[in-house]
Amino acid sequence: DTGVSQDPRHKITKRGQNVTFRCDPISEHNRLYWYRQTLGQGPEFLTYFQNEAQLEKSRLLSDRFSAERPKGSFSTLEIQRTEQGDSAMYLCASSGTGRTGELFFGEGSRLTVL
Amino acid sequence: AQSVTQPDIHITVSEGASLELRCNYSYGATPYLFWYVQSPGQGLQLLLKYFSGDTLVQGIKGFEAEFKRSQSSFNLRKPSVHWSDAAEYFCAVAARLGNEKLTFGTGTRLTIIP
Numbered sequence: 001d002t003g004v005s006q007d008p009r010h011k012i013t014k015r016g017q018n019v020t021f022r023c024d025p026i027s028e029h030n031r032l033y034w035y036r037q038t039l040g041q042g043p044e045f046l047t048y049f050q051n052e053a054q055l056e057k058s059r060l061l062s063d064r065f066s067a068e069r070p071k072g073s074f075s076t077l078e079i080q081r082t083e084q085g086d087s088a089m090y091l092c093a094s095s096g097t098g099r100t101g102e103l104f105f106g107e108g109s110r111l112t113v114l
Numbered sequence: 115a116q117s118v119t120q121p122d123i124h125i126t127v128s129e130g131a132s133l134e135l136r137c138n139y140s141y142g143a144t145p146y147l148f149w150y151v152q153s154p155g156q157g158l159q160l161l162l163k164y165f166s167g168d169t170l171v172q173g174i175k176g177f178e179a180e181f182k183r184s185q186s187s188f189n190l191r192k193p194s195v196h197w198s199d200a201a202e203y204f205c206a207v208a209a210r211l212g213n214e215k216l217t218f219g220t221g222t223r224l225t226i227i228p
Contacts, residue, residue, distance in 0.1 A: 004157065033214065042118075042204050042218030043158070056215065091158070099211035101146055101165065105157035 004106035012112045020078045021109040025094030032075050035091040082113045116141040116207045120219035135190040135222050137205030146208040147188040153201040200226045
């Protein structure tokens with residue numbers, strides 16, 4: 001399977017713990033995105049990488065959130081001191097260098113904070 | 115800033131019947147418009163997109179959408195639905211291409227009855 005993969009698919013944690021999600025984009029894609037989707041809502045943009053550079057961050061991304069993309073390949077999204085409001089599906093997507101507008105999404109990582 | 119409204123939270127259609135899902139957008143300039151589908155356990159998949167030109171665009175799985183600037187709408191249609199079309203459908207808008215920072219609507223859940 002050469003699609004976008006995310007790990008873990010589901011994470012249950014206690015409030016105050018740190019969690020990290022990993023995303024492996026389609027190998028030839030240089031752009032990588034993180035979105036968050038809460039119940040009954042559409043995905044909301046969090047951040048965007050072009051190669052290893054983080055070019056844009058939403059104000060939804062508080063200082064407890066950090067995303068990295070070392071070497072421009074896989075990416076990690078870390079949430080420190082989790083809160084119950086962080087419970088959501090975290091979606092990763094990638095796209096190529098063209099201006100096609102198409103994002104290729106992974107299946108998401110569901111976070112439940114108890 | 116751009117926004118998207120999907121007025122129907124849930125639609126139920128009989129198999130073989132026609133379908134129309136509504137989408138209204140708010141954006142000052144000509145938007146880049148998309149429809150994505152999210153099936154259970156799967157990542158979001160692009161159905162179709164509109165950038166410019168012919169206002170009736172064809173997509174995958176027999177779907178089409180029509181861009182109406184005067185109504186700020188981009189409704190999704192299918193002449194005859196199949197049970198496999200049951201899913202969540204999201205309309206999205208982007209201000210520019212090359213950085214697919216999409217603004218999604220809240221989605222419409224489609225249920226198909228035999």
